[in-house]
Amino acid sequence: MRAAIDIGSNSIRLALSDGTGRSTITKLADGIDRTGKLSPVGLSATLDALREYAKVCRAAGCDNITVFATEAVRRAADGEQFCAAVKAEINLDVLILSAEQEARLALAGATKPDGAITVCDLGGGSLEVICSEDGKTPSYVKSLPLGVVVMKNKFNGDYRRAIDELPTLLREYGTVPAHPVVITGGSACTIAACMLNLKIYDKNKVSTRFTAKQLDDFMPMLLSPKLALFRPVCQKRADTVPYGAIVIQALLNRLGATEFYVSDASNLEAVLNGALDDTI
Template sequence: MSVTRVGAIDCGTNSIRLLVADLDPETGEITDLDRRMVINRLGQGVDRTGRLAPEALERTFAACREYAAVLAEHGVGPDRLRFVATSASRDAENSAEYVAGVKEILGVEPTVVSGDEEARLSFTGATKELTGGQFPGPYLVFDLGGGSTEFVLGTTGVEAARSVDIGCVRLTERHFGGGGGVPTAEQIALARADVDAALDRAAEAVPLTAAATLVGLAGTVTTVAGIALGLPEYDSARIHHARLTVRQVRETAHRLLEMEHAERAAIPVMHPGRVDVIGAGALVLLEIMERTGAAELVVSEHDILDGVAWSLVS
């Protein structure tokens, strides 16, 4: 089979991302042609109202128009494009408006995947290149999103998976008053309890302590990695497959939770759209590491977006 050019879009609670890539199914090689992200905060207020906000929809549609131009530039039509929608659109009452807008702009309907399918796509994207003795299996892959976190355990394939409704946006809105200031000790304690309850639900389906390698995905994880590594700017090449100790994650999470908004915004690797939610996200990350008992975390820049791309040729 020859190399196939595809487009993949992952629209989550906090961000919408595009990957245009050439895939070689025989070698398992993926060659990026364009990979980009827009913070659209589609999940704004969904936990409280049950609806997608008009301004959140417009931000999302604006990103779709940008992505349509990129796809056209690379010659990727609707027949080689997959758009996956995750947590926020699963929860919203007015999801039909969202689906119609995406289809009008891009020519494809969003595939609203289940939490378990989201986990499987993340696993494929994260582990396809993790072979050999450097990263031994089995792997516990977690995708820490804005509205949900997916856990999947496996070696060459998925053995167990579970999605739970805990993420950086949802936790910020529930407990941190929107994320502008420094959370109180009481707010942090309530947030920890919320995360612990979610991890209890995940552990009902996925053995959280059974993996040889813990792999973390998505923007919270890569941002925490960039901060822990002291990078002067975001550098995906240095972040991809970086190893973080639980001590590094703990110290970084505590620092972020003690920072004022302006201090977080001044961090060199921080995307402006993550400033409000990074404290809550780092707290979730720390709780996951402590629950799994992992001494270190492998950070992956390849995630559900890569899994969506591979699903087009599988």
């Protein structure tokens, strides 16, 4: 039995090869732009989740547990210290992915149409944009610190300023090939669940196609202070989902995309299926 654990900037996720999965919001990157370090509250929540996930893995008889961390741990001054604590307290080795490894895994793991594709992995700390002419080999990879936790900390509830400034922030991606767009990450999937009015999150239902106009029309709901009341499926992400929507809307405009796909599967599934070996 194999297991993979993704220590993200906003959440930590577990997947087992028998289909078992868990996700916990930890907000590890909260405040990192101000302090340069991982959130103390997020650290505690992440370690608690890792302890629980390790128990699940060992109870299931997993003989292979791959644990990896992304933007928050990669960027934080105390990222290596955190990995050492995980080893000392939970006996799990944590691999800190490079931005390029993270991007390649997102491309490998995403559920996507055949052929040329642009995969956009929106996490808590970063936004990776990966283009591929054949859907397998990256031809363009760029990661910027435009994740939803970073955006929440930067704009602090001022959605209007976020909407006005995102187009400028996205210019750093330069010219991106005009391929079909797939968006991955917890915020994108939660937004999809909200747009579908799901009462209970369903990873198979959220992995589908939407038009940019559908998102535009739904923005008032996504930016509403009563979002979690009307769409309880996003309750745990209610403070970051609005920024995810703003980033995605600006990104689609930047790419000139009139439609996009959402994929629940991403780097976690790629690692579980052994794709990490191809990036090392």
